[in-house]
Amino acid sequence: MIDGPFLWYLNRGTGFVILGLFTLTTVLGVLATGGRAGRGLPRFVTQAVHRNLALLSVVMLGAHVATAVLDSYVDIRWWQALVPYVGSTYLPLWLGLGTLALDLVLVVTVTSLLRTRMRHRAWRAVHVLAYAGWVAAVAHTLGIGTDIRTGASWAQLTVATCVGVVAATVALRLGRLALDRRTHPRRVVPVRSAS
Numbered sequence: 262m263i264d265g266p267f268l269w270y271l272n273r274g275t276g277f278v279i280l281g282l283f284t285l286t287t288v289l290g291v292l293a294t295g296g297r298a299g300r301g302l303p304r305f306v307t308q309a310v311h312r313n314l315a316l317l318s319v320v321m322l323g324a325h326v327a328t329a330v331l332d333s334y335v336d337i338r339w340w341q342a343l344v345p346y347v348g349s350t351y352l353p354l355w356l357g358l359g360t361l362a363l364d365l366v367l368v369v370t371v372t373s374l375l376r377t378r379m380r381h382r383a384w385r386a387v388h389v390l391a392y393a394g395w396v397a398a399v400a401h402t403l404g405i406g407t408d409i410r411t412g413a414s415w416a417q418l419t420v421a422t423c424v425g426v427v428a429a430t431v432a433l434r435l436g437r438l439a440l441d442r443r444t445h446p447r448r449v450v451p452v453r454s455a456s
């Protein structure tokens with residue numbers, strides 16, 4: 262266990278880097294499944310960047326968790342970073358949401374690495390949990406972050422931008438889906454009667 266402000270600064274810095282990476286990954290994921298992946302970019306490019314950003318987020322998450330656990334100023338045990346709400350005393354609600362976000366990120370990442378061995382429906386059902394993970398991460402940031410709680414405007418602006426960008430991308434995607442359904446309604450194949 263180590264004391265001193267260095268780990269604390271590192272924890273806060275990595276937190277914001279992950280939030281940014283996680284947001285970009287989510288936005289690219291939405292664009293990559295949109296059929297017209299950001300008009301100028303081929304879909305395989307969007308998907309490759311999406312995948313690599315996701316893997317980078319996992320590495321940064323390791324640093325974020327390690328700095329929180331090693332810092333003796335707060336009492337956070339390594340298993341509390343993996344299992345939410347098990348005996349944590351430091352801001353348990355908000356820490357638990359960070360843990361939940363981490364678990365969801367891990368499940369989504371592992372199933373994506375095993376994608377070729379899974380049924381597409383099952384993989385997709387797990388993959389949409391990434392949205393819940395992103396929401397949990399934003400709530401964790403708002404509830405536990407020193408910078409947000411002390412009213413640092415750069416921190417508030419960063420979180421507001423992340424929320425705005427994801428909300429706009431999801432709204433755009435839903436709008437396109439609705440438009441596609443209206444212009445290309447699914448054909449209903451008539452069922453032949455037995456007689």
Ligand code: HEM
Nearest residue numbers: 273276277280329342359360362363398402406407408409
């Ligand atoms: C996807 C998952 C996560 C994301 C995106 C994330 C992101 C962030 C962000 C942006 C902050 C705010 C920094 C600040 O304003 O000072 C923060 C703070 C913090 N996070 Fe996470 N985090 C995640 C998971 C975790 C996990 C699993 C732990 C458990 C060890 C954890 C422990 C902490 C602690 C202790 C702080 C408070 C630092 C302070 O005193 O300001 N985080 N996190």
